[in-house]
Amino acid sequence: MKGIRVLSLLDRELNGKIGKRNAGADITIYSYKQGDVAVEVIEPSLYPEKIHPLVFGLALADFVIFKPELEKKEFGEMLAALILSGKPGMFVGGKEEIGNFIKGSALEKWETIEEDAIKIREHLLLVQNSWKQGETKIIIDQIFSLKSIGVVLLGAISRGTIKVHDELTVYPIKQNVSVKSLQLHDDSVQEISDGCRVGANVKGIDAERIERGFVLGKGIESNKEFESELFCPQFVKDGLKKENKVFAYTGLQFCEARISGDLGAGEKNKLKIICENEIAYEKGDLILIVDPGRKPRVIASGKIL
Numbered sequence: 001m002k003g004i005r006v007l008s009l010l011d012r013e014l015n016g017k018i019g020k021r022n023a024g025a026d027i028t029i030y031s032y033k034q035g036d037v038a039v040e041v042i043e044p045s046l047y048p049e050k051i052h053p054l055v056f057g058l059a060l061a062d063f064v065i066f067k068p069e070l071e072k073k074e075f076g077e078m079l080a081a082l083i084l085s086g087k088p089g090m091f092v093g094g095k096e097e098i099g100n101f102i103k104g105s106a107l108e109k110w111e112t113i114e115e116d117a118i119k120i121r122e123h124l125l126l127v128q129n130s131w132k133q134g135e136t137k138i139i140i141d142q143i144f145s146l147k148s149i150g151v152v153l154l155g156a157i158s159r160g161t162i163k164v165h166d167e168l169t170v171y172p173i174k175q176n177v178s179v180k181s182l183q184l185h186d187d188s189v190q191e192i193s194d195g196c197r198v199g200a201n202v203k204g205i206d207a208e209r210i211e212r213g214f215v216l217g218k219g220i221e222s223n224k225e226f227e228s229e230l231f232c233p234q235f236v237k238d239g240l241k242k243e244n245k246v247f248a249y250t251g252l253q254f255c256e257a258r259i260s261g262d263l264g265a266g267e268k269n270k271l272k273i274i275c276e277n278e279i280a281y282e283k284g285d286l287i288l289i290v291d292p293g294r295k296p297r298v299i300a301s302g303k304i305l
Helices: 012-018 052-060 075-085 096-102 117-124
Strands: 002-009 028-034 037-043 063-066 089-092 111-113 137-146 150-159 167-171 175-184 187-189 197-203 215-217 221-231 246-250 253-259 268-281 286-290 298-303
Touching: 002 012, 002 052, 002 150, 012 028, 012 037, 012 117, 037 052, 037 117, 052 075, 052 137, 052 246, 052 286, 063 075, 063 117, 075 096, 075 286, 075 298, 111 117, 150 215, 221 286, 246 268, 253 286, 268 286
Parallel strands: 002 037, 002 063, 063 089, 089 111
Antiparallel strands: 028 037, 137 150, 137 215, 150 197, 167 175, 167 215, 175 187, 175 197, 221 268, 221 298, 246 253, 246 286, 253 268, 286 298
């Protein structure tokens, strides 16, 4: 089974035609399967009132579908976030009206598709996911505890394979756990890989110690400080000052942070990011810098060094 996760910046009615709606809160998942491919369409339901559903959707997604609507007040912010994320994707309904906005960015090379749910579904089945071989890495997006079996962790596997009886670690708290059982689309299985959604029943930890965004796997780093070559685009007025309090987002984790130096609009610079709390990361992970008091709220990005 191959798993694909797609951030959809389309309206709710069209998302409902693409996949079956599951329970949602700040983000809502619409899912469908065909053959050996399972697609999850992520809708940032509480955006634009809150910025984190958009950022979380970008963190989870292998691919983005976006319908440009210039009349929407959040259009500029969505476009800024897409440019800064570097995620692959496609436009729904055309991109002629936004040619000047995306000139010189990766979005200039995005393909377009007509606004047809069936054609969109068929195209998404062909998307390449971002799963890689190597040691296990799962970004945890749900946690719950059942009296009958104990702690269950849900998330998509982004690297490696998870197997029953594996000994893994929960980061950034560095707590070792063992895998008691696994579920893949409601079926009990012995192992899961290739970007699929994981349901892992684990022992060795209490559910109260685990937070959304924690990482289950092996060989993950965790720290309060790390370096990144940050880029602040030209359209972010006044750039970013070292004294500014901002939020650093990586994966589904975020915390208050500051940077070690100034970063002007249109500039790229290697800087240290100093976080309030310890976070789990790897070299090469995308970091997004967010200031909820500004427009756009997503103001810089970079890869962790």
